[in-house]
Amino acid sequence: MNAPDRYERFVVPEHAQKVTREIDTKVRHAATFVIEREDHTVGNIVRMQLHRDPNVIFAGYKVPHPLEYKLLIKVQTKGGQPPQGGEPPQALMNALTDLTAELDSIGTQFQEAVAAVRPQLGEPTSPMAVVPDYQ
Amino acid sequence: MAPANKPSTRRTPQVRLRNYDSDDYCEFELLGTDVSVANALRRIILSHVPTIAIELVEIERNSTVLNDEFIAHRLGLIPIVSTDVGILTSPYEANDDKQCDELEYELNVRCTGDETMDVTSEDLRPHNSWPNALPVGHSQRPQGSAAQGNAADERPIVIVKMRRGQELKLKAMARKGTGKDHAKWSPVATARFQYRPDIQLDQDALSRLSFQEKESFLNSIPRGKMIFRLNPHTSEIEVNDAEAYLFDRQIFERMEEFSLPPDAITIRPLPDYFIFKVEGTGVLPCATIVSMAIDILREKLAVLHTEVQNQENFAPMLSDAAA
Numbered sequence A: 001m002n003a004p005d006r007y008e009r010f011v012v013p014e015h016a017q018k019v020t021r022e023i024d025t026k027v028r029h030a031a032t033f034v035i036e037r038e039d040h041t042v043g044n045i046v047r048m049q050l051h052r053d054p055n056v057i058f059a060g061y062k063v064p065h066p067l068e069y070k071l072l073i074k075v076q077t078k079g080g081q082p083p084q085g086g087e088p089p090q091a092l093m094n095a096l097t098d099l100t101a102e103l104d105s106i107g108t109q110f111q112e113a114v115a116a117v118r119p120q121l122g123e124p125t126s127p128m129a130v131v132p133d134y135q
Numbered sequence B: 001m002a003p004a005n006k007p008s009t010r011r012t013p014q015v016r017l018r019n020y021d022s023d024d025y026c027e028f029e030l031l032g033t034d035v036s037v038a039n040a041l042r043r044i045i046l047s048h049v050p051t052i053a054i055e056l057v058e059i060e061r062n063s064t065v066l067n068d069e070f071i072a073h074r075l076g077l078i079p080i081v082s083t084d085v086g087i088l089t090s091p092y093e094a095n096d097d098k099q100c101d102e103l104e105y106e107l108n109v110r111c112t113g114d115e116t117m118d119v120t121s122e123d124l125r126p127h128n129s130w131p132n133a134l135p136v137g138h139s140q141r142p143q144g145s146a147a148q149g150n151a152a153d154e155r156p157i158v159i160v161k162m163r164r165g166q167e168l169k170l171k172a173m174a175r176k177g178t179g180k181d182h183a184k185w186s187p188v189a190t191a192r193f194q195y196r197p198d199i200q201l202d203q204d205a206l207s208r209l210s211f212q213e214k215e216s217f218l219n220s221i222p223r224g225k226m227i228f229r230l231n232p233h234t235s236e237i238e239v240n241d242a243e244a245y246l247f248d249r250q251i252f253e254r255m256e257e258f259s260l261p262p263d264a265i266t267i268r269p270l271p272d273y274f275i276f277k278v279e280g281t282g283v284l285p286c287a288t289i290v291s292m293a294i295d296i297l298r299e300k301l302a303v304l305h306t307e308v309q310n311q312e313n314f315a316p317m318l319s320d321a322a323a
Helices: A040-051 A088-117 B033-046 B068-076 B211-220 B251-257 B286-314
Strands: A019-023 A030-036 A057-064 A070-077 B014-019 B023-033 B049-064 B103-110 B116-122 B158-162 B167-177 B188-201 B228-230 B236-241 B265-280
Touching: A019 B033, A019 B286, A030 A088, A030 B228, A040 A057, A040 A070, A040 A088, A040 B033, A088 B014, A088 B023, A088 B033, A088 B068, B023 B033, B023 B211, B023 B286, B033 B188, B033 B265, B033 B286, B049 B068, B068 B158, B103 B116, B158 B167, B158 B188, B188 B236, B211 B228, B211 B236, B211 B251, B251 B265, B265 B286
Parallel strands: none
Antiparallel strands: A019 A030, A030 A070, A057 A070, B014 B023, B023 B265, B049 B167, B103 B167, B116 B158, B188 B265, B228 B236
16 A cells, blocks of 8 residues: 555655765774665675775665665765775776676676577677666 | 685585476576575565566456456466567666556457457457567467467467357557566566485494384385385395485484384485576566575665665774774
């Protein structure tokens, strides 16, 4: 009866921004990023990637409530100047860049491996390249 | 440390395709990365790869034993070949210049014979310009299309059974969607990954057991004869297929019973070696599903990067030195 609509899970409301940043007022070099309509899929990989960054002191994520379709990522860095150092947004961007590069490599390798066994599963008619822009 | 994008934090995983004989099943290995990446990929395959499914049903006449909602639900679950999904627009992607695509189907069946009649996915008549988007295994599928399947051994999906005089007439509308919205849009039956177990045997410790004892030890372990084999020449236990091990604790309990020291057999999951098994439903070839999933995840992260970058350009978060 009062359940939220199914589309609420993945459609970003018109007035909302995909990502907002809240700077921590009590801890230095710390911020929380609120990401609308994302879940553990993104939260966990980003968190784990942030942990690999030596400049990051703390990185964690949470989905505050199963019916609030948003994700919080909290990051604290050592500060300093990029490229070695940087504030949380810089660390987050680095993590995202690293992950996209990694997925690029996984994607290329997978497609090459498939093309070797199944050449007909090739490019032109395949919807592989098309990605829904639900964001 | 290297400048710019700090390559030290970057991984270069390896992908090995293991088995891809049929479009409905795919097995591959992902090495040199974190579980979080493997799990994200699995979750994206399950719920973010778009497919086509029936979403709206207009029932004109229904005198079958199943009620309207029941039939509508069953129609929704019918897998529809989704090779064209990339050029379709879902209602949520639709905007001023793009219209949401709706694929119409018609079903009009009346039972006139004395025998029970099956109404199947075969009775759904497409009504539109998407010739590939037919129920999986439908006999009308254009030959030589990307949606090639083995229609011969596929039997149509039963929607409802009828007796003499019963009738079903309806119009169904299919749309593009994702498993996040409803599981009927999920492109796979299952998508799973497992760690590869690393099994180390201490032959000195195991040699306390006689050949017969080893035999009964292996027999007492679940899948023992698949994981291990007994070499009749050396009478040693050898690893046969490590992946048959299901990470159950039984084996260690049996080791105690056979009074073996706990380090006679050590098993640990390799932390960066994942084996993916993807079972499709026939709506898309499994390799396409995985490729799309990788692209979708990449795209999600790229969008976040742009968003954070924009915000940073607009109002940078200043370090203390600059503030």
